[in-house]
Amino acid sequence: MNYWLVKSEPDKYGWSHFTAQGRAVWDGVRNYQARNNLVAMQVGDQVLFYHSVTNPGVVGLATVVREAYPDPTAPDDPRWRVVELEPVMPLTRPVSLAQIKAEPMLGNIALIKQSRLSVMPIRPDEFELIVKLGMSV
Template sequence: MAHWLYKSEPFKWSWADQVAAAGKGTHWDGVRNHAAKNNLLAMRLGDTGFFYHSNEGKEIVGIVEVIREAYPDPSDPTGKFVMVDLKAVAPLPKPVTLATIKATPALAEMALMKYARLSVQPVRDTEWALVLAMAGAPAGAFSA
């Protein structure tokens, strides 16, 4: 299982919107960056990810799960880009802010630090575990 981070501006699509979609989930569309597209193509059913509020809040607020692997994004007139479907799994007990992540040396190599504008990013297992611990999640929560 892999882990990911999905960035969304809360005024466009918030954690509350994701939760409201319930078990049926929703598609993650609109990606127009080839690196992010390749990340979407690498996702598999059951992969988990952090839901990150960008611009407003700048914090990881919840956990999502891939419920449908990559398929064509109908909002892309070129036909080059894909989307996946995600469902909300759980909110984090305590959001983890970008400032906290930046202040944590063990997270200095996290994609969020190195590729700040990338909307869909991989998260290493060690980063996943550390962020969950920082959020106050029980050990082993949301892991394969």
């Protein structure tokens, strides 16, 4: 199993939109590295759902339910791919970007090293720590 982080602006497509839908096609990615990360995702992989821009932080957990296929929002350009995600659960409390930056064990996380990337791999220990931080009361 692999672990990932996907980013979305909460006012455009936030956790509440995602959970209301129950399943999402993760489309519109137009960065080659992010696209390659989508292509590497496998059914059952775990995903951190991150709100960017406004109150940035991890707010929930999702799972990959369908592997990469052509992006329907780019019908004339076969380079772009999508995956399908389903929500698993919200975190008890969001794990803010400030918390992530302050945590020594997360010093090399892709979120900090490649902050503009919208889809990125996360190491298992990083994933577990963020979930632990988000589930503590």
